Amino acid sequence: MMICFCLFLLHFSLQVSTPQEPQNRVDRRAQAMVNVEGGRKGMDEKISRTEDEWRRVLTPEQFYILRQKGTERAFTGEYWNNHDDGSYLCAACEQELFEADHKYDSGSGWPSFWKPVRKEAVTEHDDLSLFMRRVELVCSRCDSHLGHVFEDGPEPTGLRYCINSASLKFVKRGK
Ligand SMILES: [Zn+2]
Numbered sequence: 001m002m003i004c005f006c007l008f009l010l011h012f013s014l015q016v017s018t019p020q021e022p023q024n025r026v027d028r029r030a031q032a033m034v035n036v037e038g039g040r041k042g043m044d045e046k047i048s049r050t051e052d053e054w055r056r057v058l059t060p061e062q063f064y065i066l067r068q069k070g071t072e073r074a075f076t077g078e079y080w081n082n083h084d085d086g087s088y089l090c091a092a093c094e095q096e097l098f099e100a101d102h103k104y105d106s107g108s109g110w111p112s113f114w115k116p117v118r119k120e121a122v123t124e125h126d127d128l129s130l131f132m133r134r135v136e137l138v139c140s141r142c143d144s145h146l147g148h149v150f151e152d153g154p155e156p157t158g159l160r161y162c163i164n165s166a167s168l169k170f171v172k173r174g175k
Pocket residue numbers: 090091092093094095139140141142143144
């Protein structure tokens with residue numbers, strides 16, 4: 001009789017310890033999983049996620065631009081007119097991509113840089129969409145879409161790295 005009672009208690013405690021989790025709990029866990037794994041893997045190792053996982057940790061606008069190669073409208077993003085000193089990280093995986101020192105006013109309405117913080121941080125792909133030949137830029141760590149690079153930038157490189165604000169996370173120097 002006592003054993004039956006104990007088994008009943010055990011069964012009951014297992015039932016109450018595994019409640020259904022609300023959706024927002026799952027989202028925070030997914031975000032934490034990206035951060036923990038990112039920290040453990042180091043910044044040079046690739047991150048691969050399913051699109052469902054990315055959808056859970058990014059805002060709808062970030063998901064559209066970073067994962068579906070979207071483009072924000074010119075002069076609407078957060079950083080095209082940002083002149084603060086600091087670093088620009090990938091909004092998806094937080095790899096450092098660009099420095100404020102290499103940012104310039106291109107007049108395009110998108111954040112523009114004449115070089116990445118290091119060339120290994122961005123990967124170039126041929127982009128033949130929209131009846132044009134362009135060079136697409138993706139983050140080398142998580143393969144998220146950033147923007148394009150054009151050959152009409154200032155010296156010394158002559159390049160214009162034209163990046164969506166939504167693909168970036170700005171960290172002010174000293175913070
Ligand atoms: Zn990234």
